Amino acid sequence: MRDNKPITSIDVARAAGVSQSAVSRTFTPGAAVSDKTRAKIIEAAKALKYRPNAIARTLSSNRSHIIGMVLSQLDNLFYPTVVDKLSRVLQQHGFHLMLFFAEGRDVDNALTQLLAYQLDGVVLASTTLSSRLAKECVNANIPVVMFNRSADGAQASSVTSNNREGGRIAGEFLLENGHQRIAYIAGREDSSTNRDREAGLTAALAAANLSIYRRAVGNYEREDAASAARAIFAGKKPPDAVVVASDHMAFAVIDTLRFELGRTIPGDVSVVSFDNVPQAAWPAYELTTIVQSVDAMVSATTNLLLDQINAHEIVSSDVVVGCKLMVRKSVRLSPAQKVMLKS
Amino acid sequence: MRDNKPITSIDVARAAGVSQSAVSRTFTPGAAVSDKTRAKIIEAAKALKYRPNAIARTLSSNRSHIIGMVLSQLDNLFYPTVVDKLSRVLQQHGFHLMLFFAEGRDVDNALTQLLAYQLDGVVLASTTLSSRLAKECVNANIPVVMFNRSADGAQASSVTSNNREGGRIAGEFLLENGHQRIAYIAGREDSSTNRDREAGLTAALAAANLSIYRRAVGNYEREDAASAARAIFAGKKPPDAVVVASDHMAFAVIDTLRFELGRTIPGDVSVVSFDNVPQAAWPAYELTTIVQSVDAMVSATTNLLLDQINAHEIVSSDVVVGCKLMVRKSVRLSPAQKVMLKS
DNA sequence: CCAATTACTGCATACGTATGCTACATTGGA
DNA sequence: TCCAATGTAGCATACGTATGCAGTAATTGG
Numbered sequence: 001m002r003d004n005k006p007i008t009s010i011d012v013a014r015a016a017g018v019s020q021s022a023v024s025r026t027f028t029p030g031a032a033v034s035d036k037t038r039a040k041i042i043e044a045a046k047a048l049k050y051r052p053n054a055i056a057r058t059l060s061s062n063r064s065h066i067i068g069m070v071l072s073q074l075d076n077l078f079y080p081t082v083v084d085k086l087s088r089v090l091q092q093h094g095f096h097l098m099l100f101f102a103e104g105r106d107v108d109n110a111l112t113q114l115l116a117y118q119l120d121g122v123v124l125a126s127t128t129l130s131s132r133l134a135k136e137c138v139n140a141n142i143p144v145v146m147f148n149r150s151a152d153g154a155q156a157s158s159v160t161s162n163n164r165e166g167g168r169i170a171g172e173f174l175l176e177n178g179h180q181r182i183a184y185i186a187g188r189e190d191s192s193t194n195r196d197r198e199a200g201l202t203a204a205l206a207a208a209n210l211s212i213y214r215r216a217v218g219n220y221e222r223e224d225a226a227s228a229a230r231a232i233f234a235g236k237k238p239p240d241a242v243v244v245a246s247d248h249m250a251f252a253v254i255d256t257l258r259f260e261l262g263r264t265i266p267g268d269v270s271v272v273s274f275d276n277v278p279q280a281a282w283p284a285y286e287l288t289t290i291v292q293s294v295d296a297m298v299s300a301t302t303n304l305l306l307d308q309i310n311a312h313e314i315v316s317s318d319v320v321v322g323c324k325l326m327v328r329k330s331v332r333l334s335p336a337q338k339v340m341l342k343s
Numbered sequence: 344m345r346d347n348k349p350i351t352s353i354d355v356a357r358a359a360g361v362s363q364s365a366v367s368r369t370f371t372p373g374a375a376v377s378d379k380t381r382a383k384i385i386e387a388a389k390a391l392k393y394r395p396n397a398i399a400r401t402l403s404s405n406r407s408h409i410i411g412m413v414l415s416q417l418d419n420l421f422y423p424t425v426v427d428k429l430s431r432v433l434q435q436h437g438f439h440l441m442l443f444f445a446e447g448r449d450v451d452n453a454l455t456q457l458l459a460y461q462l463d464g465v466v467l468a469s470t471t472l473s474s475r476l477a478k479e480c481v482n483a484n485i486p487v488v489m490f491n492r493s494a495d496g497a498q499a500s501s502v503t504s505n506n507r508e509g510g511r512i513a514g515e516f517l518l519e520n521g522h523q524r525i526a527y528i529a530g531r532e533d534s535s536t537n538r539d540r541e542a543g544l545t546a547a548l549a550a551a552n553l554s555i556y557r558r559a560v561g562n563y564e565r566e567d568a569a570s571a572a573r574a575i576f577a578g579k580k581p582p583d584a585v586v587v588a589s590d591h592m593a594f595a596v597i598d599t600l601r602f603e604l605g606r607t608i609p610g611d612v613s614v615v616s617f618d619n620v621p622q623a624a625w626p627a628y629e630l631t632t633i634v635q636s637v638d639a640m641v642s643a644t645t646n647l648l649l650d651q652i653n654a655h656e657i658v659s660s661d662v663v664v665g666c667k668l669m670v671r672k673s674v675r676l677s678p679a680q681k682v683m684l685k686s
Numbered sequence: 687c688c689a690a691t692t693a694c695t696g697c698a699t700a701c702g703t704a705t706g707c708t709a710c711a712t713t714g715g716a
Numbered sequence: 717t718c719c720a721a722t723g724t725a726g727c728a729t730a731c732g733t734a735t736g737c738a739g740t741a742a743t744t745g746g
Contacts, residue, residue: 006483008732019696024734031735034694054459055407056732058398059701066441073427075621080423084416087442096456098409099430099440113439116397140349251625259626278418282594283602284627351702362726367704374705377724399702402731 007050016044027052058118065095067305068119070110070133072103072126076220076248077277078292079125082147085298086123093306095120102126102133111136121305123147124156138316143308145301148292150192150318157308157316159300161323163193163274166290167200169325170243170272173288175204177334179241179270181213185228185253187220187245194245197274201243213239218249225249229256233263241331244273247280247289254285254330266332276326286329296321350393359387370395401461408438410648411462413453413476415446415469419563419591420620421635422468425490428641429466436649438463445469445476454479464648466490467499481659486651488644491635493535493661500651500659502643504666506536506617509633510543512668513586513615516631518547520677522584522613524556528571528596530563530588537588540617544586556582561592568592572599576606584674587616590623590632597628597673609675619669629672639664 009023016023018037025031026041033041044050058064067090074080087097098117102110103126111133114122122137124130125147134156137144144156174182184201187194198212205211214232218225225244229252232239244250250273257263257271265271273280273289280287300319308314352366359366361380368374369384376384387393401407410433417423430440441460445453446469454476457465465480467473468490477499480487487499517525527544530537541555548554557575561568568587572595575582587593593616600606600614608614616623616632623630643662651657 006732010732020733021696021735022694024732025695028734032694037694051455051458053461053732055398055401055461056701057734059402059703060732060734062701062734064398071427074423075420075427077418077420077423080417080420080426083423083426083442084414084418084444088444091444091456096460097442099426099442101427101431101434112394113434115394117439118396118398251627255626279622283598284594349702353702363703364705364726365724367702368725371704375724380724396702399731400704402733403702403704405704405731 006053007048009050009052012041012045012048012050015048016040062118063309064118064120066098066117066119067095068100068114068117068122069097070100070102070114070122070124070126070130072101076246077279078246078248078275078294081278081294082125082298085294086301089298089302093302095306107132115140115142120309121145123301123305124149138314141314143305143314145304147297147301148193150196155314155316157304157318159297159304159319159321160193160196161290161292161297161321163196163323164200164203166274166292166323167197167202167243168204169200169323170197170274170290171201171204173325173327174241174243174270174272174331175208175210177270177331179332180210181237181239181241182210183214183216183232183239183242184212185225185232185242185244185249186215186217187249189217191220197243197245218245218252220246220249222248222252225252226256226260229253230261233257233261233269239269241270241272244271247273247275247277247287249273250287250289250330251279251285254287265330270331272331280326281328288328288331289326290323291326292323293321349396350391352393352395355384355388355391355393358391359383405461406652407461407463409441409460409462410438411443411457411460411465412440413443413445413457413465413467413469413473415444419589420622421589421591421618421637424621424637425468425641428637429644432641432645436645438649450475458483458485463652464488466644466648467492481657484657486648486657488647490640490644491536493539498657498659500647501661502640502647502664503536503539503661504633504635504640504664506539506666507543507546509617509635509666510540510545510586511547512543512666513540513617513633514544514547516668516670517584517586517613517615517674518551518553520613520674522675523553524580524582524584525553526557526559526575526582526585527555528559528561528568528575528585528587528592530561530592532560534563540586540588561588561595563589563592565591565595568595569599569603572596573604576600576604576612582612584613584615587614590616590618590620590630592616593630593632593673594622594628597630608673613674615674623669624671631671631674632669633666634669635666636664 009020012023013020022037023041025033026038119142121143123145130146131154134144134154138155146156146158150158150160216228216231218228244253263269276289276291280289352363356363356366365380366384368376369381462485464486466488474497477487477497481498489499489501493501493503559571559574561571587596606612619632619634623632
């Protein structure tokens, strides 16, 4: 036998000899109920195994406690890490993540589904179509945070790391360690993240009267990154260092260099990339990389969302999280640097 | 200016000169509306930018079109892959995934939150506390699928691959290729998956009058797996092959063997594991592994869930998806095998 | 001990959609 | 021409909770 009639607040009210309102207030933090009444109600609720119905609450209070997260794919470990941490933090505040996978040209479809669930907030982490989606959500009065990409004109908030700074740091570090022919493997060209990283690198090189030695596009994907590596290392005078726009691509680049082109790292080529995904620390790669602090980004996202939700008002702001270099073993160090790092 | 008053079906009805029921029926597949009325309504809806309210629909129809997914962590690429594929498939059927991270002893908390959202179904992919959660959901009349773990007594469905078969295949493959001292690095001992894989391996070895040469527990975690590898390779006569209960652990084992213990793979040791995570194909590992077909498992999960939802009835069944060996380069092949594989 | 607050409580209604039922219109068959 | 059957439309209500309002009980201050 199964419980076929779900227990409602009315059942609890009856059992406790109070009104339905009292039950509701008991389960609403901050509402006015006397301790005695609350105790009676809690007891009755426990006895009946009552669980408040979040859907009904949403309808009447206009707060779903659901945050939508729009993704395009999860094969790069960066986003799973984000989903994991973000979901946990939100859960502690009584919110939950609902996933929407979107890409290509089904924006309208995605939008309809997004808007249907009366979301309290939206996190956009999908590579494409962000700006249209953001605009429509804001129109519908839903706070939006663009995660790891910046808002081009939309009234949406954004959380990014300081990618320009990161690019600069990567470039300077390579220069300091005596590299001269520095190549760049780009992510998707339409992503702000890629643009900023490349701009920072270019600036660092310019300060030393250099420019990007060779360049190819990897689109944040493994196969494209491998092709990019081949292209960049074809011909004479190959680069002595490569900056790669994401760890995920860097793994492909390193694999290609080692197993296809027979180079050693960092003996023949140095590699620096971005993200500091867990695998970057694995002995097989020991990747020197620009750290995006997922924790800081997640907590910024949470704050941005919750503040707007509580204030019942959309206030867009852009949070830029600082980034730093994590030195491992994929860059050949100059003797001077080695001493410095040792001390 | 923002739209502060959301458009409801009543607004659309008024605009189209029909009743609210007609609007509702227009957006309910299979309901009876004449083409003429439907056309008027669609037009009015488009003009007003009407989007049906899924929450209100849930309250009145008792179908939320939300599937809960309970996870413990996403650092092993297997689960992100599952989340990605499952979410897409469900989305095509009009359902969406809501994430719940749970572990340790907050079962009651997790349960309250799960039950609050009137989920149409639940997928349990969390390592611990599955069986309690499953039971309570079924009690609440919610179909449950235990993903990649089997139901011990609960009236929940399950989808697993044929792990015993997989263990057997792994063992036989190593034996055929002349390995004699075969070690096993286990996942969490309380997981059915681990038990079955180990049982299959043991059976294969027994058929050759052998038994597991050495054994240690890796708990499906990287650090524990590395320790396990150290333990197993300490002392004389080290194993000539290791079966590892997951790819994720196998990467740690291989890293430890190569970079800490100075062994080559498959020269000194062969490695076989389970899952066939994307990274297993990367040149740095070239892992020979037992494939769990995520696609097959996802589609089985979807069917199990949707069938029960449509039937308004819980019917638990267990789906066991076949698995197969993916041969790459982490196992030393006997000369005979090499010829076979070449042909 | 009384008046003025304050602290609770219950009543009634709203949230937006789905759906059983009734009523009406249309069609086809005899 | 009339009746039965079928196809549509609208009415009314239910879903479970939150909350403004009004009323009552408890508390405080003088």
